[in-house]
Amino acid sequence: MRLLWRVFWLNALVAMVATILLMIGPWTVSAPIRFTEAVILVAGMGSLLAANAVLLRWGLAPLDRLTQVMTTIDLLRPGQRLEATGSAEMTALISTFNQMLDRLEVERGTSSARALSAQEDERRRIAQELHDEIGQRLTAVLLDLKRLTDQAPEPMRADMRQVQEITRGSLDEVRTIVHRLRPGVLEDLGLLSALTALTNQFDTHTGLKVRRELGADLPELSTQSELVIYRIAQESLTNAARHAGATAADLELVPGHGGVTLHVRDNGTGITGLREGAGIRGMRERALLIGAQLTITSRPGQGTRVSLHVPVPTERGIP
Known part of the structure; x- marks a missing residue:
């Protein structure tokens, strides 16, 4: 049960008990109670409950907004803040929450900068290794295949050229990956x-x-x-x-x-x-x-x- 209704029903219980005591007790009403007096008491209790509900809703509205923001906040969309309104306790709570968001956004930005910097460094390292190791070896294989193709008998040259094209395609793919990484x-x-x-x-x-x-x-x-x-x-x-x-x-x-x-x-x-x-x-x-x-x-x-x-x-x- 929401805090609003918990407080409301507690107050309602107190008001109903007080009304019942007034209705059955001889202190402020006639004994036996008159119909008009019962109507007045019931109307008074209803007015008290209505006023109580309105005041509680108005007083706890900032807490509802705070709860909604807390469940939907996304640090990748900075600048989401709540206006500090309401009672002194509620204003202090919202201000503390806004300060927490400020700190979290700063920390998230710092950690993201470090992570992205490390990611770019790792991409450069992988790209360099692909270029220096895989790329050079495929180039050497391609040159050897060309030399062997020129020396191979005519029936084997078609197959050797096909292997050359596969190797050349692999080398182009490695270069494309290197370009994407770095x-x-x-x-x-x-x-x-x-x-x-x-x-x-x-x-x-x-x-x-x-x-x-x-x-x-x-x-x-x-x-x-x-x-x-x-x-x-x-x-x-x-x-x-x-x-x-x-x-x-x-x-x-x-x-x-x-x-x-x-x-x-x-x-x-x-x-x-x-x-x-x-x-x-x-x-x-x-x-x-x-x-x-x-x-x-x-x-x-x-x-x-x-x-x-x-x-x-x-x-x-x-x-």
């Missing part, structure tokens, strides 16, 4: 070139045709912000190609509103489930890391739109 173009040539290479990669290796529009006069962004924009664009296009069954997508990166805004739209099936997957939550964590605002809108059968606004001024001082 966007070297982003580090060497910048965000615009990296997004161009990303869209060309989806055009070449998937059935997703990406139309891009990249602004020329973008404000200067930090390395962390460029990496977040790239990863969110990569995740959005990957979701569109693998999970949404989209055949076309638009990618835009335009300046405005004190920063830059990334838009990724597709014509896929949209998000049908109520629960967000790990990919979307990962995008929210990355956006939270740089103080950006991420908005995802989707309707079943009408595609998905991902918008990321990165405010440039707030990124100063972010490690």
